[in-house]
């Protein structure tokens with residue numbers, strides 16, 4: 001059977017925007033066809049399963065660090081969102097409001113579709129936390145949230161009106177513990193995103209004017225896209241007592257005195273990360289999935305052209321599946337498709353390993369192992385085909401994927417404005433500059449759709465956010481702002497973002 005051309009990806013990855021739209025639809029990550037639903041997408045089984053696996057990885061780390069899952073409402077009274085003034089103002093332009101209820105009657109108090117969880121989770125914190133013995137109080141919630149994006153900014157998975165994430169919130173006895181929590185969040189993010197999903201990122205302290213509304217400070221994770229832009233795929237905020245005061249999140253200390261909790265929140269953008277998996281690792285043929293989250297990790301393709309070979313080939317395929325039962329293995333024994341068609345199909349879906357078995361392999365008691373990442377091909381004797389071997393192959397694949405993604409993550413330094421433009425326009429993701437922090441320079445960059453991402457954290461073995469900031473300021477001494485030429489205050493990184 002000839003391969004149906006419309007099934008495959010018809011543009012090269014160089015044409016990123018069109019390629020990406022095709023990959024997320026044709027490889028089954030999202031379905032955009034529901035009418036009047038721009039920005040709200042369905043997830044077909046393949047995409048929903050990968051999303052679930054990404055969630056599983058984060059949830060496992062959170063549970064290991066003593067977080068408990070909770071569930072809280074999706075629609076919240078607008079009065080709650082307005083309790084923290086900065087927070088309400090910051091989110092106002094992005095909030096969907098529900099104004100009518102039963103029988104079309106106007107609601108007395110309109111409800112908002114939550115853009116983030118602080119305003120609904122912290123009232124519960126005030127009920128659930130009583131004394132110092134309850135602290136640290138650590139929870140997470142896996143759920144969709146909603147932000148009214150400009151229609152022309154919508155890009156599947158990377159920028160949507162409804163997005164999926166895990167938000168983890170904690171209450172602590174003091175600021176030191178809140179700072180420590182922020183560092184723990186970062187270690188969780190690194191383990192899952194870099195070590196398991198093979199996506200590189202840089203960690204920044206966002207500038208004051210771009211921090212989370214209501215936070216003391218915001219740390220954010222930026223990852224590179226193939227077109228030279230970056231995407232913020234996660235954030236960690238130290239909220240100080242900015243929310244515990246209006247929401248009355250308090251505890252009674254050892255001396256029987258009432259104290260305000262110090263709080264942190266940590267957002268893991270799981271649907272964005274699903275989009276990044278496609279964007280960062282995909283190639284001209286479709287998805288390339290890291291083994292940890294592939295719904296099917298190994299596709300076994302039996303190859304036979306004569307009826308007499310069928311029984312032996314299928315027998316060996318089943319034996320292989322039994323041997324490797326700890327992995328997600330699928331034998332593709334569909335009879336109305338050719339082996340070549342099947343190779344293309346599983347490649348497009350990003351399955352990390354393919355095992356081919358033909359009559360000659362049965363004779364030699366071997367299989368052919370093909371890696372999706374680079375189509376590397378190996379003959380493996382059936383006796384040597386063990387779980388240990390596959391585990392090692394999966395680790396190798398993940399490492400190779402990370403190395404390639406890291407190589408494609410372009411960074412450079414610039415000393416003046418022309419140099420910044422030249423480098424960003426040439427596809428450099430992040431450019432390091434001395435900066436004066438003036439509104440004028442922020443605006444001049446903004447005119448070129450360039451944003452200040454902030455000070456890089458823990459770049460030189462610093463132990464705290466504060467220390468990273470001090471070192472950045474020290475390094476800027478005697479240097480001139482790359483935008484205006486006046487004395488620089490900090491070393492920051494700039495980029496274009498989705």
Ligand SMILES: [Zn+2]
Nearest residue numbers: 436441481484
């Ligand atoms: Zn300046």
